[in-house]
Amino acid sequence: MFGGFSKDLGIDLGTANSLVYLKGQGIIVREPSVVAVDVHNDEIKAVGNAAKRMIGRTPGNIVAVRPLKDGVIADYNKTLCMIEYFIRQAINTKKMLLPRRPNVMVCIPSGVTQPEKRAVEEATLGAGAKEAFMIEEPFAAAIGAGLPVWEPTGSMVVDIGGGTTEVAVISLGGIVTAKSLRVAGDKMDEAIIQYIRRKFNLLIGERTAEILKVEIGSAIPDDEDTKREIKGRDMVSGLPRMVTITSRDIAEALSETVEAIINSVKRTLEETPPELAADILDRGIVLTGGGALLRNLDRRLAEETKIPVHVADNPLDCVAVGTGAALEHLDMLKPRTGQALRFRRRRF
Ligand code: ADP
Ligand code: MG
Numbered sequence: 001m002f003g004g005f006s007k008d009l010g011i012d013l014g015t016a017n018s019l020v021y022l023k024g025q026g027i028i029v030r031e032p033s034v035v036a037v038d039v040h041n042d043e044i045k046a047v048g049n050a051a052k053r054m055i056g057r058t059p060g061n062i063v064a065v066r067p068l069k070d071g072v073i074a075d076y077n078k079t080l081c082m083i084e085y086f087i088r089q090a091i092n093t094k095k096m097l098l099p100r101r102p103n104v105m106v107c108i109p110s111g112v113t114q115p116e117k118r119a120v121e122e123a124t125l126g127a128g129a130k131e132a133f134m135i136e137e138p139f140a141a142a143i144g145a146g147l148p149v150w151e152p153t154g155s156m157v158v159d160i161g162g163g164t165t166e167v168a169v170i171s172l173g174g175i176v177t178a179k180s181l182r183v184a185g186d187k188m189d190e191a192i193i194q195y196i197r198r199k200f201n202l203l204i205g206e207r208t209a210e211i212l213k214v215e216i217g218s219a220i221p222d223d224e225d226t227k228r229e230i231k232g233r234d235m236v237s238g239l240p241r242m243v244t245i246t247s248r249d250i251a252e253a254l255s256e257t258v259e260a261i262i263n264s265v266k267r268t269l270e271e272t273p274p275e276l277a278a279d280i281l282d283r284g285i286v287l288t289g290g291g292a293l294l295r296n297l298d299r300r301l302a303e304e305t306k307i308p309v310h311v312a313d314n315p316l317d318c319v320a321v322g323t324g325a326a327l328e329h330l331d332m333l334k335p336r337t338g339q340a341l342r343f344r345r346r347r348f
Pocket of ligand 1: 316
């Protein structure tokens with residue numbers, strides 16, 4: 001009854017980016033999780049890339065909204081609109097390769113509540129899916145990173161996205177211990193804004209902060225002291241001004257958020273059964289999500305936990321790939337009456 005699932009879709013509805021994966025084709029949709037809204041009547045003007053392009057180029061009444069920004073559904077209708085858009089986009093671009101009504105597996109942040117999951121399920125069916133399935137985010141990340149999730153061995157995955165960091169230990173097809181932290185890429189950007197405001201009396205925007213993080217950011221204030229010039233608004237004169245920021249500045253700005261992530265990994269390890277902790281010590285911790293790309297984060301985490309740390313290949317794609325791959329393991333998924341489908345914790 002579950003034949004033909006390799007032609008179906010896996011969707012990673014992330015806090016920053018949403019991706020659609022089709023087996024044999026790879027990622028077929030990759031767009032920001034953004035909706036453009038008219039503030040006067042709350043009308044949705046565009047979704048994804050088109051929404052991002054619209055911002056700043058249209059009258060001031062159009063604003064960008066990220067409905068999943070903090071890992072919870074802040075705005076129901078906008079989230080549903082977004083998911084429908086991504087599914088339709090995938091179905092429309094790959095009509096020839098897909099069954100008329102594909103099955104769709106969706107991965108949403110773990111802070112989303114059961115009734116919200118049900119709404120996502122309905123939106124998925126409403127957008128043309130034959131059947132809708134859900135998967136927990138760290139589980140999808142682990143599958144996508146190639147971890148042996150079905151085996152009786154402990155695997156640890158840390159997925160650092162825009163709004164949330166998800167830490168989980170997985171064994172025998174189930175999540176054994178997990179934590180979700182609302183500290184990730186966005187909080188890093190905010191920390192950079194605060195730091196530059198305090199140290200240089202300069203106001204910069206979120207986009208500039210993100211550029212600094214990606215280009216010269218580091219989890220360790222290392223010797224390689226790269227510099228970058230940025231422009232902002234002087235807080236005293238109100239005029240535009242240019243300053244030179246060093247990678248040490250950014251490392252200092254990021255220290256608190258990096259520490260929060262490291263602490264949640266340590267706390268998760270403390271709650272992990274000793275046999276599985278031993279497996280993790282042998283196999284190492286795997287980092288996924290865009291935040292995994294922060295320079296030296298792997299090194300810093302390894303130093304602090306005394307456990308080897310690896311960044312997954314294509315960390316931004318792991319959740320989408322794992323969500324799609326999970327469609328081939330539906331027999332391992334256990335339905336719960338009246339709830340969204342999800343992987344169940346298994347006892348052994
Ligand atoms: P989500 O799954 O929550 O949508 P992603 O996994 O797509 O999030 O990651 C997005 C986050 O990763 C953003 O905060 C972005 O700034 C950050 N990011 C992307 N590339 C890098 C990089 N090279 N260094 C540090 N952070 C990065
Ligand atoms: Mg993600």
